[in-house]
Amino acid sequence: METVAYYRRSTTMQEHSIELQRYKAFEAAKNHHLIVEKEFIDDAISARKTSIDEREQLSNLIELIKDKKIKNLLVYKRDRLGRNVIQHLKMYRIFREYNVKVIFTADEELPMNYSSNGELYEIFIGCMVQLEGKQIHERIKAKREADFRSGKNPGNLPYGYKRDVSNPEKAIIREEMQLSLIKEMYNLVLEGKTVEQVMTIIKSKNKDRKWTAGHIRELLQNPTYMGIRVLHFETSPPITQEYKVLKIVDKKTWETVYEKVEEGRPKVNKRKKKKLELDYILDGFVNCTKCSMPFIGSYSKAIYKCNKCKSELNKDYLEKLVLEHALEYIKALVKTDFIRLFNRHQIKSKKALEQRLAVLKKRAESLKEDLFCNISEQIQKNLTTENNTHEKIVESYKLLKNKELEIEYITSEIFSLEQLPKKVDSIKEYMLKIDNLQDLINFKSKDVLFDIIKTVNVEEIYIDLVYKYPFSGIKEAHLLGVK
Known part of the structure; x- marks a missing residue:
């Protein structure tokens, strides 16, 4: 084979992304009088989080290039190949060593050329692409953290709270009847009741939900009820923030109940339900x-x-x-x-x-x-x-x-x-x-x-x-x- 195309999208939510890249590849192939003989597709794979070796189709493409089986590569933009400057430079040098003509199919993408100035330019563009990817990630993270700390977005709230979706600020609404039930659960545990006994009592008082021992443990060990919310990130430590409006028990009560619930947790191996x-x-x-x-x-x-x-x-x-x-x-x-x-x-x-x-x-x-x-x-x-x-x-x-x-x-x-x-x-x-x-x-x-x-x-x-x-x-x- 001489001419191939490579497509990648980061998430399955990017509708038409692969289809658009394919459309532009075949349009460019026609304009350059080429025939696309094979397509390599890495779907729902983040270039920021994965290396070349972790992307199966890109790895296969590189192997064929090293075997001198590819002369022309059609790809939408540089960031489809990678968002890491080291990986970008590594691929650039492989393309140059094996004299692969890289054709970017996006109309606005600048061409790739193999010269000393060309490599300098690719280093600069690689840095910009990596910085852009990092900035996008950091902006999303910073916005989440800012909204969390300011009280605009405490995340998914547990039983007893809801957000006022009709209010632009989406203010937190306390469901006092539900929260009185949660307070009763804490008091029952402090009195020496087991989670199973608490479940039986609550079931008799509230039949609107399917109360289970697991669900009650989850509620009692949720720090939200002492006015603390936790925001988790994929690659960094979680952050906590006090939300006084959510507090229904003090810290000492919550910690005491947490320990009692943990001590009474059954030590059995759960069998996975058959899907x-x-x-x-x-x-x-x-x-x-x-x-x-x-x-x-x-x-x-x-x-x-x-x-x-x-x-x-x-x-x-x-x-x-x-x-x-x-x-x-x-x-x-x-x-x-x-x-x-x-x-x-x-x-x-x-x-x-x-x-x-x-x-x-x-x-x-x-x-x-x-x-x-x-x-x-x-x-x-x-x-x-x-x-x-x-x-x-x-x-x-x-x-x-x-x-x-x-x-x-x-x-x-x-x-x-x-x-x-x-x-x-x-x-x-x-x-x-x-x-x-x-x-x-x-x-x-x-x-x-x-x-x-x-x-x-x-x-x-x-x-x-x-x-x-x-x-x-x-x-x-x-x-x-x-x-």
Whole structure:
């Protein structure tokens, strides 16, 4: 093989990311008169958290390059290969050693060249890509910590508290009746009652929940009830913050109860429950509006469950209801003038987006020239720190990067618009052939739902289906603000 393509996305939530990268790869291959003979895909893998060896498809690609079997590599952008400057430089040198022509398929990405100045440029870009990845991670972490410490976001609250979603500040609401029950639990343990005895007493007083010994232990050992919340991070120590509004017992009481509960914990090995082989076709679609949390498919019984409020939905009933509604809705829609109306708006929107893209590309080219001029100036001054050229480079790169993000978004929108007519036609053709619900279930139900349904919101007495564009209505691109 001579020409291959490499695609990567960090999470499965990045809709169309792999499809967009593939689309751009084949478009670039056509423009360069090449044929893509093999594709390497690392899906839902973070380049920031994994090395080259830990990415199976990238490792396979490198091996083939070292075997001198690859001449051309199509990849969307540098950050698809990695967000670590050492790894980036390592791959650059491998590409250079084996004379691999790297073709970046994103319109705004600067080309890779094999020279001393080229390597210097790749080191700089690698540093920027790594810094950008780290900054994104740190910004998210800092925002979480700031909201946590300021009281704006204490995280998922336990039994006895809820957030006022109608309030912009999402203030904490204390459910005093529930909290009095928790206080009683603490007092019962202090009186010498075991967790099992507490469970029996609480069950007789409150039948709204399925009280278990495990659940009661979890509540009694939760520091929230002494007014302390804990925020956990993946790669750094957890942080604690006092929330006085949450406090119902003092620290000494909480610690005493914690020890008593721990001492009474049964020392037995729990057998794992056998998982049921169930296909939850609505996983990722269903949300609990009460808790703003997703309903997750259970593997111990056929239900969708909200892990916060413990609400349960019968799997078969919910899926049948959603599929029947989707079937009737789309069938009715495709029999109207919807398709003709959609096609007219699709053509108009695509034209507006392409005009916007042309303006952005022109501006990006100007920014590229500025960046190259600043890099050349730095090279001529032998990388001394006695000038402010490096500051100009960083500033030029930031401006270019912002413009690249705009270009990437518009390109993605154009790609989605180009794919929509085929998708709508295929769904229309398929839906008109279906006579009953079983036919839809036998089809790749989740694929169909993913193209049609945006979300399923479950309220106390209603189930609200929200459809995706274009089935939900028409949206149109504009040229406001384009210069």
